[in-house]
Amino acid sequence: MSATASIYTRFKSFANGAIDLLSALFLPIIALLVSTGILKGIFILLTVNHLVTEGTSTYVILNAMSDAFFYFIPVFLAYTAAKRFNTDPFTAMLLACVLVYPDVTQLMKAPGAGGMESVEALVRSLAATMGQAGDGSAVATMFGNVGEAGSWQGPELFGWPVGQVMYPSSVIPILLAVFCLQYVERLGKKIFPDAVRGLFTPPLCIIVMIPFTLVVLGPIGTWLGALLGIGYELVYGLSPLVAGLIVGTLQPFIGMLGLQWGFFPIAINNVAVYGFDTLMPLFGTAMFAQAGAALAVALRSNNKVFKTEAFSAGLIALLGVTEPAVFGVTLRLKRPMVCACIAGGLGGALAGFFKVSAAAFAIPAVTTLPVFMGPSFVWYLTALGIAFGLSFILTLVVGFHDVEA
Numbered sequence: 295m296s297a298t299a300s301i302y303t304r305f306k307s308f309a310n311g312a313i314d315l316l317s318a319l320f321l322p323i324i325a326l327l328v329s330t331g332i333l334k335g336i337f338i339l340l341t342v343n344h345l346v347t348e349g350t351s352t353y354v355i356l357n358a359m360s361d362a363f364f365y366f367i368p369v370f371l372a373y374t375a376a377k378r379f380n381t382d383p384f385t386a387m388l389l390a391c392v393l394v395y396p397d398v399t400q401l402m403k404a405p406g407a408g409g410m411e412s413v414e415a416l417v418r419s420l421a422a423t424m425g426q427a428g429d430g431s432a433v434a435t436m437f438g439n440v441g442e443a444g445s446w447q448g449p450e451l452f453g454w455p456v457g458q459v460m461y462p463s464s465v466i467p468i469l470l471a472v473f474c475l476q477y478v479e480r481l482g483k484k485i486f487p488d489a490v491r492g493l494f495t496p497p498l499c500i501i502v503m504i505p506f507t508l509v510v511l512g513p514i515g516t517w518l519g520a521l522l523g524i525g526y527e528l529v530y531g532l533s534p535l536v537a538g539l540i541v542g543t544l545q546p547f548i549g550m551l552g553l554q555w556g557f558f559p560i561a562i563n564n565v566a567v568y569g570f571d572t573l574m575p576l577f578g579t580a581m582f583a584q585a586g587a588a589l590a591v592a593l594r595s596n597n598k599v600f601k602t603e604a605f606s607a608g609l610i611a612l613l614g615v616t617e618p619a620v621f622g623v624t625l626r627l628k629r630p631m632v633c634a635c636i637a638g639g640l641g642g643a644l645a646g647f648f649k650v651s652a653a654a655f656a657i658p659a660v661t662t663l664p665v666f667m668g669p670s671f672v673w674y675l676t677a678l679g680i681a682f683g684l685s686f687i688l689t690l691v692v693g694f695h696d697v698e699a
Contacts, residue, residue, distance in 0.1 A: 457513025542642020545580030578658025579641030585611035586685035614659030641681030
């Protein structure tokens with residue numbers, strides 16, 4: 295076997311292992327993921343059609359019903375990951391609860407954000423900072439601020455700088471934390487006598503893992519997301535077509551890893567500075583491709599339960615909520631994910647080539663199409679159609695290993 299073939303085999307094995315791991319972690323909560331996705335879709339329709347007014351008590355309660363699962367998903371994943379990594383699930387859940395604790399979430403918000411209550415508000419604050427002079431302030435705000443004398447101005451823990459990361463709705467930080475938690479727990483079981491092991495091991499785990507997650511593990515995704523966002527701007531400046539191809543292909547993995555927070559501030563800042571944004575249309579082609587693949591799976595699958603889940607996930611993806619389609623269908627089956635990435639990339643390349651833009655920041659969906667109306671709106675619809683249709687057809691042609699009943 296040649297060196298190239300050996301490297302390819304190892305990479306393929308690693309990729310399959312990572313996909314299988316993510317699928318296994320989400321499998322126990324797939325039904326809940328799809329169900330709350332349906333609630334979120336209904337809530338979006340009620341809001342868009344002005345049947346529910348933003349800011350009212352009805353809006354707050356319905357939003358909580360549709361968004362609570364996504365907001366607290368680190369807690370659910372902590373349980374499934376603990377089962378997978380053979381560590382105590384309740385200690386893992388407590389670790390996740392600390393990360394999404396309201397006061398910790400408030401602490402992670404950018405300086406000057408005041409009483410902002412939502413992640414969207416945080417993103418808008420970051421975007422506003424990115425519109426300032428090119429003095430690195432955007433990066434400073436993303437990771438905490440550095441004062442004139444080089445002193446850290448962001449959150450800290452016993453003098454250690456804490457990266458400003460929004461843990462609600464995140465995936466990767468808690469998975470990394472639970473993976474490391476198993477080794478700390480093993481250490482506790484070794485050093486503590488049997489009589490007090492159950493009493494002292496959980497506190498040891500929390501005392502060690504919370505600082506390690508806040509200082510090291512959590513910021514990794516944010517840093518990488520910010521670097522990817524800067525890379526996008528550079529590539530788009532050189533070739534919008536290539537940028538569209540890359541973003542359209544990789545968007546599912548960007549969302550999967552929670553790296554979208556490095557991109558959203560750029561999109562919002564583009565609207566604030568230039569009056570339009572070219573990034574979100576590229577996300578849209580990838581999201582519609584996921585919808586096409588999920589609906590194709592629903593059409594071809596012989597498993598009645600899974601067919602219903604895939605159909606619901608596909609419809610919800612058209613409303614801008616792709617998590618059920620990604621984690622519940624395409625990633626789980628692998629081949630549909632490949633088909634969706636290919637179709638999303640080609641659709642993104644077309645949207646990039648014709649410089650499709652949005653007049654405001656909005657998550658791409660059927661309900662937000664008016665935001666993208668402009669000189670290239672026809673080409674945006676064409677790009678979405680290609681992404682959706684090609685993904686649908688490729689999934690039907692390529693096929694997949696169906697879920698057993």
